Amino acid sequence: MTTSPLALPFPALPDVAGVRIGTACAGYKAWTRGDVLLIEMAEGTAVAGVTTRSRCPSPEVELCRARLGGGRARALVVNAGNSNAFTGEAGRAAALAQGEAAARLLGCEAAAVFQASTGVIGVPLPVDKAVAGVTAAQAALGSADWLAATQAIGTTDTFAKAAVSHAMIDGRRVALVGIIKGSGMIAPDMATMLGFIFTDAAVAPALLQAMLEAANARSFSCITVDGDTSTSDTVLAFATGAGGGPVLREAGQPGADAFAAALADLCGQLARLVVRDGEGATTLVEVQVAGAVDDASAHRVAMSIANSPLVKTAIAGGDANWGRVVMAVGKAGEPAERDRLSIRFGHVLVAEAGAVVPGYDEAPVAAHLAGDEVLVSVDLGLGQGQARVWTCDLTHGYISINADYRS
Amino acid sequence: MTTSPLALPFPALPDVAGVRIGTACAGYKAWTRGDVLLIEMAEGTAVAGVTTRSRCPSPEVELCRARLGGGRARALVVNAGNSNAFTGEAGRAAALAQGEAAARLLGCEAAAVFQASTGVIGVPLPVDKAVAGVTAAQAALGSADWLAATQAIGTTDTFAKAAVSHAMIDGRRVALVGIIKGSGMIAPDMATMLGFIFTDAAVAPALLQAMLEAANARSFSCITVDGDTSTSDTVLAFATGAGGGPVLREAGQPGADAFAAALADLCGQLARLVVRDGEGATTLVEVQVAGAVDDASAHRVAMSIANSPLVKTAIAGGDANWGRVVMAVGKAGEPAERDRLSIRFGHVLVAEAGAVVPGYDEAPVAAHLAGDEVLVSVDLGLGQGQARVWTCDLTHGYISINADYRS
Numbered sequence: 092m093t094t095s096p097l098a099l100p101f102p103a104l105p106d107v108a109g110v111r112i113g114t115a116c117a118g119y120k121a122w123t124r125g126d127v128l129l130i131e132m133a134e135g136t137a138v139a140g141v142t143t144r145s146r147c148p149s150p151e152v153e154l155c156r157a158r159l160g161g162g163r164a165r166a167l168v169v170n171a172g173n174s175n176a177f178t179g180e181a182g183r184a185a186a187l188a189q190g191e192a193a194a195r196l197l198g199c200e201a202a203a204v205f206q207a208s209t210g211v212i213g214v215p216l217p218v219d220k221a222v223a224g225v226t227a228a229q230a231a232l233g234s235a236d237w238l239a240a241t242q243a244i245g246t247t248d249t250f251a252k253a254a255v256s257h258a259m260i261d262g263r264r265v266a267l268v269g270i271i272k273g274s275g276m277i278a279p280d281m282a283t284m285l286g287f288i289f290t291d292a293a294v295a296p297a298l299l300q301a302m303l304e305a306a307n308a309r310s311f312s313c314i315t316v317d318g319d320t321s322t323s324d325t326v327l328a329f330a331t332g333a334g335g336g337p338v339l340r341e342a343g344q345p346g347a348d349a350f351a352a353a354l355a356d357l358c359g360q361l362a363r364l365v366v367r368d369g370e371g372a373t374t375l376v377e378v379q380v381a382g383a384v385d386d387a388s389a390h391r392v393a394m395s396i397a398n399s400p401l402v403k404t405a406i407a408g409g410d411a412n413w414g415r416v417v418m419a420v421g422k423a424g425e426p427a428e429r430d431r432l433s434i435r436f437g438h439v440l441v442a443e444a445g446a447v448v449p450g451y452d453e454a455p456v457a458a459h460l461a462g463d464e465v466l467v468s469v470d471l472g473l474g475q476g477q478a479r480v481w482t483c484d485l486t487h488g489y490i491s492i493n494a495d496y497r498s
Numbered sequence: 499m500t501t502s503p504l505a506l507p508f509p510a511l512p513d514v515a516g517v518r519i520g521t522a523c524a525g526y527k528a529w530t531r532g533d534v535l536l537i538e539m540a541e542g543t544a545v546a547g548v549t550t551r552s553r554c555p556s557p558e559v560e561l562c563r564a565r566l567g568g569g570r571a572r573a574l575v576v577n578a579g580n581s582n583a584f585t586g587e588a589g590r591a592a593a594l595a596q597g598e599a600a601a602r603l604l605g606c607e608a609a610a611v612f613q614a615s616t617g618v619i620g621v622p623l624p625v626d627k628a629v630a631g632v633t634a635a636q637a638a639l640g641s642a643d644w645l646a647a648t649q650a651i652g653t654t655d656t657f658a659k660a661a662v663s664h665a666m667i668d669g670r671r672v673a674l675v676g677i678i679k680g681s682g683m684i685a686p687d688m689a690t691m692l693g694f695i696f697t698d699a700a701v702a703p704a705l706l707q708a709m710l711e712a713a714n715a716r717s718f719s720c721i722t723v724d725g726d727t728s729t730s731d732t733v734l735a736f737a738t739g740a741g742g743g744p745v746l747r748e749a750g751q752p753g754a755d756a757f758a759a760a761l762a763d764l765c766g767q768l769a770r771l772v773v774r775d776g777e778g779a780t781t782l783v784e785v786q787v788a789g790a791v792d793d794a795s796a797h798r799v800a801m802s803i804a805n806s807p808l809v810k811t812a813i814a815g816g817d818a819n820w821g822r823v824v825m826a827v828g829k830a831g832e833p834a835e836r837d838r839l840s841i842r843f844g845h846v847l848v849a850e851a852g853a854v855v856p857g858y859d860e861a862p863v864a865a866h867l868a869g870d871e872v873l874v875s876v877d878l879g880l881g882q883g884q885a886r887v888w889t890c891d892l893t894h895g896y897i898s899i900n901a902d903y904r905s
Contacts, residue, residue: 399725489897
């Protein structure tokens, strides 16, 4: 797999106090790379999470949902190469067995083990490989770094995706590190692909959950590669508290705003990294919608544009075909009036009041479209609602990757 | 443009009493083919129509909607190569001028002229070419046949698409002839691309409208190529009454059921022809959903499958990747339970009760996928709701056609 032309280099990431990383090769596919990740976390670690809205979630997703109620985590286990989704009782039993093995190895409750699996749907996770894999990863705890962790959760990803942010809480600098995987089947719809966030800050589970949901609404829920939503989408945030300092319990507390902002920043970085690795992507596209009747309506119009194959192929071809943006606004099913609509590519006004602008010059627009980051902005002229989403172009690469993924 | 591998030969079509056809070349693009169609219809012709649900309709669509209220038509004018959509006052004035020119030439009211335009969005219809074109088409009335008519309304279509059906009314055999264009930007959503139906039967406008809406709901509204809905989608049905016989006024009247069935059959044929010419299509895909809570829910699940890029690329690759069907069911936002779901490719049961069937043999499924017509059927196991929709696969051809359409 060729590295995405939109790839960013793997960032320098700090250690997070209270986090130990181990990886191993369970061999879910015919490969020798790491495909099991085990992360052990300090006692008392708080956890929050958001998961797919798919009606057909994987057993790992169901286990995460059940265990999030406890608010505490000691371990994260991730398998790559097999999503274990739609695998019936056999898949559920395998997920339970792997979680119990991890709990036994770490001396914790199974309810404190959070699991995720990613890969082909419909093949039960092979329980022997899964247990042997997590056992080997436990033996390797402390020997792996963030890069190894990120590589061990990837599937069709063409580059390792991670990000860092910081916040000052009570005079201490806390770190937030996130790792993420995802390239196709991306339209998380209030949930996400697999993303894991770790911080040494001390945050109560309920506040961490509220902050993660708010960050998610403006990051993972605002990206789409192909409009397809995975059965396994999961983002978990872990706050070990091992960095010391006061426990954040309420939004109004000193440091809480700073932490929420750092978390939102981190989620935004991670979400855009997924789009940068969109299958076949050659252009990162930001779609801004303003002037909608409310923010939710703006979001749906933005997603209609961002998911339109005709808009995405036009951008792939460097074609300033703004008529396709009109089409995508028109089909969104949201309040819109042709004669109030204006459209910009980059910062160039292309159309307003129901028609192309007088003396429209396509040259600066074509120059903008020739770059690898494109901005499409639409003003509906109706109200104050706005939204911002990210997608990528639709290219031959997407077809090549997906017309024969399993072979 | 290479002819679609799914193309059907142009059928033998009867003349329809009360219909005269003329075509001309207005030269909307750099071509010499016919691009203006004028059809003159007998006095008293009834008309019915359905149009796009886009919030950004073309002026021609708005004129059709306004004029449908009268229930009577004398002429149809179609331009190909320029959709005249999103062109503001200039576009509206051009459409009005062309309609008035046709009315003058035919000696009828402008309100009895129905117009449609298809092609690039955002460029006002050049009024001089439009008036000269319809004038030349009027001079040619009677000289063109159905094939010439169909060719004159095409844009990216790779073959001429038309169909015929018949009904017995009061011992007379009436003919219904339909012509259609469309290849991309196809997801009509209760409306359709450009399709025109002509019959010599006598049908009151209100009944014709009701029958067309019913037929539309199971044909044009059940197809998708790319999930993109045009600003210009229009289907009009014209009943000249020139074949003689009683006027159909009510659903219960003798012959009304036969006519409705013939109309539904014709619309189904035309709709599937559009999918057969889907941009880049190499496989015609029928998606059947049963066991939904109601028919509307079944339709949305079926469309979620039919619009999924991952399902469509899997079919393009001949890959029996039923996990992507699970994904598309899961993301539809409709009631579905993983453990009640069953999936078939062709007539082979692949998965049921939340998992792959025991001893699943992929060979017969792969053989079915190697054909050029594929059936995907899903039973949700919840209720009696069902739906049937048609789509095509998503291939490199789609990207090639759309990444640089305007050049």
